[in-house]
Amino acid sequence: MDKKITKTNHRRYIKPALFSCFALLVGFGAYSLSQSAEQGQMQTVSKAGLTVSSVISGEFRNALNIRGQVVPKTTIFLDTVSGGRVEGKLVEQGVYVEQGQPLVQLSNTNLQLDVMSREAQVTEQLNFLRNTQMTMTTNGLNLKRDLLDIELQISHLVRRLRQSEALLKEGLISQDEVDEIRQDLRYNRDIHELTLERQKQESSIREVQLAQLEDSAKMLQNNLQFARKNLESLQITAPVSGYLSELDVQVGESKQAGARLGQIDIPGEYKLAVSLDEYYLTQVSLGMAVEISHGSNTLQAEVSKIDSRVTNAQFQIEAQLPSGIQDIKRGQGLDAQLMFSDEQAQATLLPRGAFYTTSGGHWVFVVNSDGSQAARRDVRLGKKNQHYYEVVSGLAPGEQVITSNYGNFDKAHVLNLTN
Structure with a gap:
């Protein structure tokens, strides 16, 4: 026998309860988001x-704080001319030296032999020049003597011709004898003209040869003087008075030609070298004002040089420091301001x-x-x-x-x- 199934009352509340829970979850999520957004703002x-x-x-004030290093305004470098072996170090680095004062003594055997060879060449050339001059002078004198002989012979022939013509009129001599004298006279006159032309040509050639020989001798003498100067340059002397800030030599070591031995700084003249970031390369210009702090004073300077070569993302500028500043040394660091604009x-x-x-x-x-x-x-x-x-x-x-x-x-x- 079938039994009728009846629905219980609690099932009718399940669906409303599910809808209520979903609504609570949505509300809680919206509240959480609003709280999170409020917390973020x-x-x-x-x-x-x-x-x-x-x-x-x-x-x-449109300015940039910078720090630079004091370097000499003028530096004179000491380089070798011919190179050689260091025989003596006559002064020490850091001292004040006078112009012309010996600093380093070098020796160079090859240079000494070269000077001796050049001296021998000059002597030989000068001797050859003197011999050539003597030969040319002798030839010139011989030509003058020949001219004198020819002129004398012409004078004799003219006198004989005059006498012969007189004798011919009296019939004492023949016509052939007179013609022979005339022929001899004509020949000697032609020889005289040729000798004069030869003398003129040899004189021109002699002048050219002598000029060439003298030029050659002068060139050899100049080369000799140059070699002697190179020999004298083995003693390195101070070209100017100043502080010998560097001297890199040791007795016994060899230096190549053109090697740098040291440098001399002119005292009392300095500049400030500053490295700047490449960002400012287009903003810096020559003549831009620089205010440098030195103790309790502020020094006014200007940008005097801009080295636009960028190395490690930096470039360098220089500012000339006023003359006569006290208590300032090479290598000292100074703070400064680079003024991009004078307007305030x-x-x-x-x-x-x-x-x-x-x-x-x-x-x-x-x-x-x-x-x-x-x-x-x-x-x-x-x-x-x-x-x-x-x-x-x-x-x-x-x-x-x-x-x-x-x-x-x-x-x-x-x-x-x-x-």
């Missing part, structure tokens, strides 16, 4: 770890701080009037110097800005500040 921070600075209005215009200024590494200068946290909160605000910063950023927009003088590092709350939009 607002954060509580203690004032103890913060640096708060005031935005001010003042003169902005009024500007809104924000003190520099670690916040820049996080925000990049695009936004800051501005503290409200009662100091309880700080809100994130977009700003625009311009140039910077040692102490301040120039504020282009976004801040006004008198406002308070957190300038310490934002690393712990860089995602927040509002900070609750607690003591």
Whole structure:
């Protein structure tokens, strides 16, 4: 016999209960998300770890803090001319030397032999020149003697011809004898003309040969003087008076021709050499003002040289220091400011701080009037110097800005500040 199944009352409440649980889960999730979002926009921070600075209005000096090294304005290098073996070191590094003072003595056997060989060549050439001059002089004298003989012979023939013509008229001699005398006279006159031409040509040739020989002798003498100067240069002397800042020689060592032995610094004249980041290469120009701190004084200088070659991401500039500065030494380090602009215009200024590494200068946290909160605000910063950023927009003088590092709350939009 079939039995009728009846529904219990608790099953009718299952579906409403499931819908209620689902609604509770959705509501809890939405609440959690809203709490999370609120936590991301607002954060509580203690004032103890913060640096708060005031935005001010003042003169902005567009300058860069630099540190340079004092180097001599003028340096004279000591190099060998011919090289050789170091026989003596006559002074020590660091002393003051006078112009012409011997510093190092070298020896060079090959150079000495070369000088002796050149001397022998010059002597030989000079002897040859003298012999040639004597030969040419003798030839010239012989030609003059021949001319005298020919002129004498012509004179005799002219006299004989005159006498013969007179005798011919009287019939005492024949016509043939007179013709023979005339022929001899004509021959001697032709020989006289040829001798004169020969004398003229040999004189021209002699002048050219003598000039060439004299030039050759002068060249050999100049070479000899040059070799002797090289021999004299084996003794290294001070070309100017100054401080011998470097002298790298040891007795017994050999130095090649052109080797650098040391340098002399001219006293009282210095310049400041500074290495700058390549970022400033396009911003630096000749004549730019440099303020150098020296003790309690500030020295005014200008950029005198820019070496645009970049090495290890840096380039070098130089500034001439004023003459007559006391208590300054080669190699000394000095602090200075490179003035990018002489103008000191009024500007809104924000003190520099670690916040820049996080925000990049695009936004800051501005503290409200009662100091309880700080809100994130977009700003625009311009140039910077040692102490301040120039504020282009976004801040006004008198406002308070957190300038310490934002690393712990860089995602927040509002900070609750607690003591």
